Amino acid sequence: MKKKFKLEDLDCANCAAKMEEAIKKIAGVNDATVSFLAQKMTIDAQDDQFDEIMKEVVRVCAKVEPDCRILM
């Protein structure tokens, strides 16, 4: 399943790249893109674990860029 999320206060392009990399490493994530320009995140992950994966996504993103909020 593919889902898009808006991001708020994503201030640096380098952080976006780091977030993308961190999200891709989560188990169950097939693909992820974090677009600094569009302030959007697309996550393609396994359906049955999507909610848990999203929790993990929020956690790793907070670690990389605590100011950035994922609007769900």
Add this chain to the structure above:
Amino acid sequence: MSKKQKKMLARIVITFVIFVGLLICEHGGLMERIGHGWIIFLIYLLPYLIIGYDIIYKAARNISHGQVFDENFLMMIATFGAFGVKEYSEAVAVMLFYQVGELFQGYAVGKSRQSISDMMDICPEYANIEADGKLMQVDPDEVEIGSIIVVKPGERIPLDGVVVEGESFIDTAALTGESVPRKAVAGDEIISGCVNGSGTLKVKTTKEFDDSTVAKILELVENASSKKAKVENFITKFAKYYTPVVTVGAAMLAVLPPLILGGDWGDWLQRACIFLVISCPCALVISVPLGFFGGIGAASRIGVLIKGSNYLEAVAEMTTIVFDKTGTLTKGEFKVQEIFPNGCTSEELLELAALGEGYSNHPIAGSIREAYGKEPDLSRVGKAEEIAGYGIFVPIDGKEVLLGNEKLMERQGIPCQTVESGGTIVYAACGNQYMGAISIADSVKEGAKEAIQSMKQVGVKKCVMLTGDRQQAAEAAAKEIGIDEVCAQLLPGDKVAKVEELLKAQKEKEKLAFVGDGINDAPVLTRADIGIAMGSMGSDAAIEAADVVLMDDDVRKIAAVVRISRKTLKIVKQNIVFALGVKALVLLLGAFGAANMWEAVFADVGVSVIAILNAMRALKAK
């Protein structure tokens, strides 16, 4: 400016005022009278904290999360270093300059993002549905196929459909770049994303929102940034190594020279700090994708969708362009071009042909009937018999009439004059008497010739045309348009083979584009380096398979896209050279002690801001 940015601006102004005051005191010798080092330290610490508290807070927080090498940390170390060597004013100045740069950078990125998303703002928010005589606003997602929606003047059309009532002019500029509004009356198909003019329209929807034009376009544009150009991938990789390498360099610079050469630790520490400030690759990481984004935006402004920056990059290297003839260079509408009567008048010949083709639904027959202009009296026509590969045999007014190609005349032993003309020729005979011939051709699209000329101007070396038509007809069209090479009488499968052949003949770094209207050519579109499809005429499959979509089918725009892509790449390259150049220079100067902190901050945020402003030019490319 956002609230956050306003707050930042206030902090900058306050710090700046204090800082200038302190500088005046310093020059006036006031500081020396105070004397004690730590008091001066405390005096400078105040503006430093005002301007930089958030940096220090973020640095500490990120370290606790295991994110060591971020900008905040680097700025903190660099300014702490300045405090360490008692360059108090420099520490404050550097932090101030950094924050000004960051603010400006954030503002510039926000602005450019805004202008791009404004351009992409084609998404309808609601649809009006009439229920019990009242209008209700609903989510376009919820409207079912076949529903009647009302589009009021000035509203965006939410779903694709057919006009059932009303009359208006429709502004399609957001989708096609076409500035002249298009008229829409009952029976016309209209596409979502366009803006309705001054009339109210009732529209019967033909697609669900997810399948409608606007949703498809938005999806394409949003996915465009995930298909990265080679340059972008290079920058991403480069950024990964750049920061650690520079940071290690800084550490070595701080420790090794004083240990080996002896000397002042403070001096080397300062040089190391300069390294740290320059170690963020932000200028590149932001400006390169922004440049491509701008280029894609500029193309979409003229009604051309590019599905990824990799394709934008490829278009710049395009040297061969292959066209499918019908529907791309020609209109796909057959018209009677010339009439060559033999022993009768043109009208008589045309009437004969129109009667003979009266029952046929072949496009050629249609064009003859259209040229005849009247409704043929079919009671005069008997039962037609088709002779496959030759033509038809039909009794008219009791006489045997033959309509077909030259071979048909030969077969029946009727002497005829061969007509040298492009297009398809229909020969006619009545009662074994040759009556003449009618030439029918597909008319060349407006601007096709111009398109080829302008493509040559932008450096496309070879223009090839593929068609299933007769050699002669194809050559006539090619000559009129100015095509270099023609491959005629191709079956659909041959097109792929031909394109593969041309692809093999390409040198490295040369790209081949295929332009098609999408009918039967999805495989060719995928096979070519760049597949260009017609948006309004093309099939959905073609648009899906294509890399570039011309929304209004205007082939002239291809040359403009080449120009946009070249300009975008030029800007991206300028930014890379400029940013790396300045950084390398300041690193070098810094290592030898010839650069100060100011130059370092310039090499970081200053370069970023300049690169962003430069990248924004891509959006204005034409």
